[in-house]
Amino acid sequence: MPLTQVETQRLYRRIAGQIAAMIDRGEFVAGARLPPERELARELGVSRTSVREAIISLEIAGRVEVRVGNGIFVRRTGPAKPAAGDDGPGPFDLLSARAMIEGEIAASAAKRVRRADLDALRETIADMRDAGDDAARRNAADRAFHLRIAEATKNGALAQVVASLWEQRGGELWTRIEGHFHTPALRARTADDHTAIVAALEAGDPDRARAAMHRHLARVAREFQRRLEPEGAARRSATGPDSRTVRADRRAH
Amino acid sequence: MPLTQVETQRLYRRIAGQIAAMIDRGEFVAGARLPPERELARELGVSRTSVREAIISLEIAGRVEVRVGNGIFVRRTGPAKPAAGDDGPGPFDLLSARAMIEGEIAASAAKRVRRADLDALRETIADMRDAGDDAARRNAADRAFHLRIAEATKNGALAQVVASLWEQRGGELWTRIEGHFHTPALRARTADDHTAIVAALEAGDPDRARAAMHRHLARVAREFQRRLEPEGAARRSATGPDSRTVRADRRAH
DNA sequence: CGGGCCGTAGTGGTCCGGCCACTTGACCCT
């Protein structure tokens, strides 16, 4: 079932992906007007219906806005800042944002976590271990781990933010790098990180929980970066998650 | 222009709204299969094209999933939890989550804010003042204020989280209470809060920025609760934004 | 009797052509 979905991507999603990629590459800056539907259909060799469907999906995703009779315009706020320049691509923003947000969530959860929450969290850790080479299952368990922590705060809005941040993990860059996390050594590291977070939650220690979550996500970012650019990542690591980690340490005092 | 957009809602959004309302009312539970496109089109008196567009928007919004050759199924996780009972994401959850997240964002922004950011923020404050009784304009300026802070972090993912949290403000309960914030006194308080946040940002003081944002959103929550339950507001204790507000949320239900 | 294969009905996916409402810009008239 997940295999079928990966292989058979619907046309409207493919078109939307292409248009989003153009936006992310800066071909169309915020406020710019996209080509008309009829022209996009001609250039992409598809029907106008399919272009319309793609545009609607981008509209709902907040990437574009449609002005009737006028055209389709790129919206100002998107997941990736197109012309930010030196502030790395989406995945680093995402990990940095997650560290900030999920660190606070973990701290809040430490103050109100219950036995059932802890049991559920341990279950996700075991599930990730049992998943072995089944990437879909491991991914689902990883997601469940982070979502359970948010749910332990008893705040539905936080759970939704975590779920939303998780959904944004699925991108081209992530797909390319995903195989990296298949090694048993990195899996073990993740399980250790998760276990440390659960221990901090069980101890009811907000600062420790926050720090454990920061450590976990900072490590993921480092691994990610190491994989992405093995040679020449010096500048980015100076402005990226490492500085975020330093900030977190100060807060922990 | 905003007036035109309010009046002219596109058909696909109207259809999607109707289907979402059916889901929220429990006519279709999670996992249930919606009627086929052709049948929906017939029953709603629209073309199948428009139904398809509505379904795509619901799909992107995470409300349904489409299985080719099989049908359209209601997804388990949606923005509204229909049968969650007493822990649904309500306004207090939202404000609590915002305090937690936007506090950290303000702290991060204090370390990297620029003159242009500060100018833009001051512009939103002036815009809110100039808006007077124009609720739509005031709302837009308020939104811009919070979003500009997130943008000052130079992290697109954070900006999106803030935008997403903002979108969830528009609910039935919010609409009922919104008139409360029309008083000149409360408007002035908001302007003062915003000004204090900008001053902290300008001073480059993360702790001060965090605290100012917490104070702002905690006050909004207090005002909100006072409006909701005018006779239960006297027992508020000031221990911290998230725990206090979440407790109040429980009492409200 | 049970399992596998085939055919049919129903599903969503995509395309195409058509017409309508809205927007904008150019041109003309007062």
Next chain:
DNA sequence: AGGGTCAAGTGGCCGGACCACTACGGCCCG
């Protein structure tokens, strides 16, 4: 200079057609 009209271009919606996929029922064979 300002206002009105018209044409071109835009997105919005409709309806028909055909294709790929899925599920189910019936039939045949071991």
